[in-house]
Amino acid sequence: GNSVTQMEGPVTLSEEAFLTINCTYTATGYPSLFWYVQYPGEGLQLLLKATKADDKGSNKGFEATYRKETTSFHLEKGSVQVSDSAVYFCALRNEGGATNKLIFGTGTLLAVQP
């Protein structure tokens, strides 16, 4: 079946450090891949997406590249800020399915210290 595996958290970084959060997936068909962010006490916000192999999604300095050969979609940011502290979820959607349901990983808590 379809599933998403994320690196365990929490990830604690100093401001301006480089961020990588690993995400790998298992899917049948041709999934689209997403990163969502959840700030404390809030719902999910779409951070970026990629819909086919080798696509790069980017937003607010975050990037992730859809790697079909390694079934990965790692999230990166060159210089994190305190305001980036949140929980990050990797997700996939099987575009050949009957619904638009998202399958999420367990989430990775990022804490950025000044």
Add this chain to the structure above:
Amino acid sequence: DAGVTQSPTHLIKTRGQHVTLRCSPISGHKSVSWYQQVLGQGPQFIFQYYEKEERGRGNFPDRFSARQFPNYSSELNVNALLLGDSALYLCASSLSGYPGQGIEQYFGPGTRLTVT
């Protein structure tokens, strides 16, 4: 434009009771999906409704039911509440009910349900 709205924000119920959660999608969106997010885990898909019909259902017991109204708002009902139903319930809306390249889902802030 208003985003996805959910009510109530917080709710405390006792085991065995029934609860109804409500969601209003973004104007013009015809699809609503419900997710359950247990503390420390990722959201799990419960239902999707599109044009007032159920499009999909996740691996949840029959105690969970939902419906969508002509104005595309939706209700999630949970009967015979268990302690394990304590979670953040998220609603998401999208323009289309069909998967498609890049169709986005927009999430509401959620309803925090606590079952004691």
